[in-house]
Every structure is written in C-alpha cells, then in structure tokens.
Amino acid sequence: MIVLKTLxxxxxxxxxxxxxxxxxGMLASEIKPGVTSLKxxxxxxxxxxxxxxxxxxxxxxxxxxxxxMSPNQQVVHGIPNNTPLQDGDIISIxxxxxxxxxxxDHAYTFEVGDVDSATKKLLEVTKESLYKGIEQLVVGKRxxxxxxxxxxxxxxxGYGVVRDLVGHGLGRKLHEGPDIPNYxxxxxxxxxxxxxxxxxxxxxxxxxxxxxxxxxxxxxxxKDKMPSAHFEHNxxxxxxxxxxxxxxxxxxxxxxxxSEEEAPFKRV
Numbered sequence: 001m002i003v004l005k006t007l008x009x010x011x012x013x014x015x016x017x018x019x020x021x022x023x024x025g026m027l028a029s030e031i032k033p034g035v036t037s038l039k040x041x042x043x044x045x046x047x048x049x050x051x052x053x054x055x056x057x058x059x060x061x062x063x064x065x066x067x068x069m070s071p072n073q074q075v076v077h078g079i080p081n082n083t084p085l086q087d088g089d090i091i092s093i094x095x096x097x098x099x100x101x102x103x104x105d106h107a108y109t110f111e112v113g114d115v116d117s118a119t120k121k122l123l124e125v126t127k128e129s130l131y132k133g134i135e136q137l138v139v140g141k142r143x144x145x146x147x148x149x150x151x152x153x154x155x156x157x158g159y160g161v162v163r164d165l166v167g168h169g170l171g172r173k174l175h176e177g178p179d180i181p182n183y184x185x186x187x188x189x190x191x192x193x194x195x196x197x198x199x200x201x202x203x204x205x206x207x208x209x210x211x212x213x214x215x216x217x218x219x220x221x222x223k224d225k226m227p228s229a230h231f232e233h234n235x236x237x238x239x240x241x242x243x244x245x246x247x248x249x250x251x252x253x254x255x256x257x258x259s260e261e262e263a264p265f266k267r268v
Contacts, residue, residue: 001176001177002169002176002177002178002190002193002196003169003171003172003176003177004193004194004195004196005171005195005196005197005236006195007238009102009171009197010195010197010236010238010245012099012100012101012102013102013103013104013170013171013197013234013236013245014104014236014245015099015100015102015104016053016056016097016098016099016100016102016103016104017097017104017105017106017234017245017246018104018245018246018247019048019051019052019053019097019099019104020095020096020097020104020105020106020234020246021104021106021246021247021248021249021250021251022047022051022250023044023047023048023095023097024093024095024106024108024248024250024251025249025250025251025253025254026043026044026047026250026254027040027043027044027093027110028110028250028251028254028255029254030043031085031091031110031112032085032112032113033084033085033086033087033089033112033113034084034085035084035085036080036081036082036083036084036085037067037069037071037078037080037081037083037085037091038080038081038082040067040069040080040093041065041066041067041069041080044066044067044095045058045066048066048097052099053097053098053099054097054098054099055096055097055098056095056096056097056098056103056104056105056174057094057095057096057174060096060174063077063079063218064079065079065080066095067080067093067094067095068092068093068094068095068107069091069092069093069094070091070092070093070094070219070220070228070230071085071089071090071091071092072089072090072091072227072228073221073222073225073226073227073228074092074219074220074221074228075092075162075165075203075205075211075220075221075222075228075230076092076094076107076165076203076220076230077094077218077219077220078092078218078219079216079218079219085112086112086113087112087113087114088112088113088114088115088116089112089113089115090109090110090111090112090115090119090123090227090229091109091110091112092107092108092109092110092228092229092230093107093108093109093110094106094107094230094232095107096174098174101172102171102172103170103171103172103173103174104170104234104245104246105170105174105199105232105234106199106201106232106233106234106246107201107230107231107232108231108232108248108251109123109126109229109230109231110251111123118206119206119227121157122159122204122206122227122229123229125153125154125157125159125204126154126159126202126204126229126230126231127229127231127261128153129149129150129153129154129182129202129204130150130200130201130202130231130232130233131261131264131265132149132150132153133146133147133149133150133180133182133200133202134146134200134233134235134242134244134265135149135242135264136148136149136192137192137196137198137200137235137237137241137242138192138237138240138241138242139192139193139194139237139240139241140192140240141191141192142186142187142188142189142190142191142192143178143179143180143181143184143188143189143190143192144184144185144186144187144188144189145184145186145187145189145192146167146180146184146189146200147180147181147182147183147184147185147189148183148184148185148186150182150183150200150202151182151183151184154182154202154204159204159205159206160204160205160206160207160208160209160210160222161182161183161202161203161204161205161209162182162203162204162205162209162211162228163181163183163209164211164220165203165211165220166179166180166181166182167179167180167181167182167198167199167200167201167232168180168198168199169196169197169198169199170197170198170199170234171197177190178190178196178198180198180199180200182201182202182203182204192237193237194237194238194239194240195236195237196236196237197234197235197236197237197245198234198235198236199232199233199234199235200232200233200235201230201231201232201233202229202230202231203228203229203230204228204229204230205222205224205226205227205228205229206222206226206227206228207222207224207226208222208223208224208226210222210223210224211223233245233246234246235265238267242265243265243266243267244262244265244266244267247262248261248262249262
C-alpha cells in the first residue's frame, strides 16, 4: 500500500533518516582491517539509543541485529559476526532507525583498507546509479523510469543488476509500497505522486545478477561469489521533485571526502 505523507510527516521521517546518516558517519571512522562487524553493530546500537532512536532492524521479521553487514560477495542482509575485516574488503552497512513512529533506512558500501581498482569502479558506478534513479523521482514519471535509469547505467559498465531484491516506500512501516526495482521499462510501474517517501537502493554485482540465499535464512550472496555493492538513500517527493531526507555527508566528513553529488536534491 502506498501511503502519501504530509509535510509534517516527511519532517519526522527526515529526523529518523538523519539519525541513520549520523550512525553511518560514526561507523565510517571505525571501519578498518581487524575490526569485526559485530563490534560495529554494538557501536551502532548504542549510538542510536543514545540519540533517542530505536534500532529499526533489530527483531524485525526476526532479524537478530541492529545492522545488516554484507562484505564482499554478500549482497544484503548479512548478519554481523566475529570475523575480522581484512585489508581490501568492501562492506555494505544497511541501517534502520525508528523514531517518533517513523522509519529511516539507508546504506553505504565502505572500503576497508586498500581495495582493488575493479571493485572501486563497481562502487563508483553503483553510487552514480543511485542518483540516476533519484533524478527520475518526479511527478509525472513512474517507478519503471527509476529502475530503467539505474539498470542502463550499470549494465553499460558490464555489471549485473540484482533482480530478487528491490527498493521500497517507507514511513510508519519500514517497507511500504511502492516496490522500486533497480531494473525496468520507462513508463511502466506505479505513478510517482506528491508526498511519496521511498528508499531507492541499487544492489549491483561485479559479475552475474543472480543471487543465492545462505542457510542462515538471511544472507544473500552473488551466485558467482564476485563482489556486490549497495547504496541507499531516503527521498521524498516535495513540490513534484525529489528531496533527500538522508545524507552521506557525515560519512564524507569522517573520511575527508569532498562531494557535491547530493546538491541537486537538497531542500532549498
């Protein structure tokens, strides 16, 4: 079900989304060879609670942790553990927060130490595709326009676009309508409407688009065990155009990265 939001509700979602953004920014300084995903998970839970939020994933659908931590060939839904991160790894960190009865939910794929050039390029193109998708979130277009923009950008680089998992609406529930696939046909899908609040999240593989679920019932990996990248933002449709509710700026501040990528989608 698609639930259109008032401006007041959008501001509450923004507050939850920004707590996710700040949590990811805090974690950015902690990600290094030797640290475990379980340690990062513990830091995130404490940070969220200390800032008046509730971990949005913990216990939801039975998930056992605060963060979905998915290194290397893991696409999404990886469970934190005590295996130390290694130099050259990448790790997708997907975080959810519930605050004031609304959810925020977004993700960033981090480099651990020195990452090879092919994997760096995968991360770069995947993040570019996120903004290609966001550009299409305007009244008068459809969800297929979002997926088509993401798919074309990533497949032009030779990457596999995951079919089994999609973006989604969010609000009082973590997962609301509409589904937003990262592939599709222009002019197809649900109409974009004023007041929509969504999570757009390209999941892009260095090799095949095909995935496999592990026996833990959660972790999704690439079928060919090649690396996968995942980036996610929360966005509202305001005055007919996309407006970012989340930001990677806290991550970039921690990592001393300069970027203007979010500028076209910020509130004026």
